[in-house]
Amino acid sequence: MPYSFSPSDVAFLRSAEGERALAACAELPLTDKTRIADVETARRLVGEHASAVLETVVLRRKAAWKLDRTDWLFTSDALQQASASAVARHRASRLAGRDVHDVTCSIGADLAELAKTARRCLGSDVDSVRLAMARFNCPDVPLALADALHPVSRDAVVVADPARRDSRGRRWRPEDFAPPLDQLVEAFAGRDLAVKCAPGLDWSGMSWAAEVELVSLDGTVREACLWSEGLATAGRRATVLRDGTQWTVTDRDPDDIGAGEPGEWIIDPDGAVVRAGLVKHYGARHGLWQLDERIAYLTGAEPPPGVRAFRILEHGAYSEKSLRAQLKRREVGRLEILVRGLDVDPDALRKRLKPKGPAEATVVLTRIGRSPVAFLCEAVRIP
Structure with missing residues (x-):
């Protein structure tokens, strides 16, 4: 089971003492063979917050393949669902110059990229622990403790990433997301809306989504993003990010090919x-x-x-x-x-x-x- 961070854990990790504790434990091997010895060392160095420090060290190492920043605070579930930095950066580029509200900002992986391109940016989340981590990860972005289904902003583009996991595993039905996708759409009716989803989601019945964008990174399809009418520039889009390059193809491009004999x-x-x-x-x-x-x-x-x-x-x-x-x-x-x-x-x-x-x-x-x-x-x- 992943470690469950408490508010006091996050407060400690954000402190100067916490930074020293993380630095002291950063070089521990944390392998299966050394785990018992590593835990004893951490308890001697850190005391009651040893578990939170060790979990953070482990998560920072895992974040290296996905995020540009590995000095952030994470929970295991938040890191797993967070967009890779390159993918979040691409999405943010489509909203450049707009006022943007990330209503499920979690620990701030998307929010950090949105803040670089948006005219103004706001983040909110219903989870106080993740929001405290976002305050550390995105110190210059205004944040609010708020339920995504109860809007606390007006006019801004709404970006959402509903949770798709719980204690029983992955949720596949949009109505089981947190918040449920249909309720999210209803809460922000009339607003420009971008919703990040799993790439395997069946979007065929989502009439509000004027564009569905599938995004891959270095050969792996990472996610789908549903864009409402005010943000859409095509009906279907594939965006491919690889080795620092980017290209896209949409359903507005020609498709006049047939089938024939094998070429070379x-x-x-x-x-x-x-x-x-x-x-x-x-x-x-x-x-x-x-x-x-x-x-x-x-x-x-x-x-x-x-x-x-x-x-x-x-x-x-x-x-x-x-x-x-x-x-x-x-x-x-x-x-x-x-x-x-x-x-x-x-x-x-x-x-x-x-x-x-x-x-x-x-x-x-x-x-x-x-x-x-x-x-x-x-x-x-x-x-």
Whole structure:
């Protein structure tokens, strides 16, 4: 169970004494083997707040892969739900120059980025402990203890990130969010509203959301954002953040591609593009076409820049016997298997194929029409 911070814990951690305690424990290894000794050391150095200090040290280490700032205060759940800094920065850029109220600001991960671009910015939350942490993390932003369902601002753009976890695990239904999504929308009727959600959310019945944006970071789809009519610039959008670069494709882009014979390459579009239903729009932008109109793989003579693409070496009807022979002939021992449109378990198939040899390859398994097809490929990172 994650540690439950108390108000006194946060007050201590925000103090000069707390900063010294965190510095004293920052170098403890905190591994499974050293945990007992580390706890004893922390208790000797820190006293009654040892658990809060150790939890903060652990959470700061976990934050390093996600957030630009690792000297903040966190709870475990708040860190888990917080937007990665790059994603929060992108969302903030869409609200530059506006008055913005983050009504579920939690520990302030989104709020910190919003404050950099907004004309004026306000944060509020119903959780007093997280709000106290936000006061430490975002010292220059006005904060209020307030329920998101009872507005304490007027006119500002409302940004919300409803909680999607409780003690029983993840909540999947919008009505089970905290606050419930339908009640949140009703509370801010007539206001510009942006709501961060999980990327797997079914948004099809949310008529208030004029735009759905899927955002990926370094190849992983991180979240969806629902934008109300006053903020929308498209119906569906995929935004891809990778290696400090950014590009986007929307349903307003051309989508006039069809399906055809395999080209020289196979391209597996970014997950944000696939989840946003924009595979054809992405393909049209880069002169690609589909192998099958119902499958998200694209093909063409030249891959787009900045992607990992698959140069086709051989292809034909899929059977394990023929695929095993191809791998043996090419002495493939390191094998990546990608599957779309077929009921095939890549890990189980790899065990049955028993690849052996110094070479490496990627196998793309899919179907064209009703026929299963195997593509033996070389994976290439396109600059």
